[in-house]
């Protein structure tokens with residue numbers, strides 16, 4: 682636990698420094714603790730340290746872990762999502778970060794219960810154009826956004842991207858900046874009734890650059906909780 686606490690403190694300090702460089706308030710940045718590499722016990726330790734937003738990327742692999750963690754957690758689904766898993770994911774998670782196609786949006790629309798609030802989603806964009814990455818191409822985004830805006834059971838809160846792994850994290854800057862500009866374009870076109878405010882970007886290797894470029898939601902695994 683002591684080692685975990687020290688690790689967490691180091692990350693918090695790095696976040697504070699990155700915020701300072703660009704005049705941002707660390708309170709404006711949410712941290713999704715990605716628990717996919719660690720045991721429920723480690724996840725519980727993070728919860729005790731005050732980290733109650735947790736992320737997983739595969740269903741049903743994480744099913745037992747979610748069931749074991751009884752604490753009040755906000756669960757974020759961050760991985761590629763197959764339509765046939767939407768029913769379960771919507772039931773067990775509070776956010777989806779990987780909305781990347783219309784068939785998936787329609788499935789979410791179908792699976793959110795009548796009485797429920799619209800389900801918060803991030804649209805995933807493949808800003809870097811890497812073939813191995815999921816997400817919409819930037820030039821498909823505006824058309825897609827207009828279609829999703831018609832679905833009343835989905836509330837788009839922002840955009841999400843994954844940058845390629847770079848040995849020099851500064852090389853990811855264009856990707857993060859690109860996502861922020863795409864978000865500004867959508868907001869200027871007033872495609873959604875509320876402007877999008879969230880940018881889910883930045884992982885262990887590149888979160889400081891993401892903060893400098895406007896991230897509001899970091900998805901941190903290894904650097905925060907290690908790998909077990």
Ligand SMILES: *Cc1c(COP(=O)(O)O)cnc(C)c1O
Pocket residue numbers: 715717738759760843884885886900901902903904
């Ligand atoms: C695993 C994962 C992360 C966290 O990765 P780290 O590099 O360990 O911080 C973030 N986002 C997504 C989509 C992931 O699958």
